[in-house]
Amino acid sequence: MYFVYIIYSSKTDKFYIGSTDNLESRLKHHNSRLTPSTKSGAPFWEVVYTETVVDRTTALKREIEIKRKKSRKYILSLIENSSAG
Structure with a gap:
């Protein structure tokens, strides 16, 4: 199991997008x-x-897809929609 993740720093007001098989260690x-x-x-x-995705290849593809959007608005919509459920 792999994760695509977005982390946020209140210190810099920036987001970072990545993927990993160990989210706790990566953070x-x-x-x-x-x-x-x-x-x-x-x-x-x-x-x-x-x-959560099934493998590394899928995680990397999704990470790239999110990064290509280059939009804070898109990132915020992902975050908001994940919290709404």
């Missing part, structure tokens, strides 16, 4: 300041959205 890594792309937001990253 710790982002908050440890070891990931250059999320270093500035650490240690304030929090998971705000997840999707």
Whole structure:
């Protein structure tokens, strides 16, 4: 099982989109300041959205699909709709 995730940093007011097979470990890594792309937001990253998928290939495809939208509005709609259920 893999996860596509969106994390948010209130420190930088930014979102980060990624995929992993271990969400808890990956979040710790982002908050440890070891990931250059999320270093500035650490240690304030929090998971705000997840999707569960069957394999790594599917996760990477979905991650790319979300990233290609390049829209904060789209990201916020994903988050809002996941909370509404």
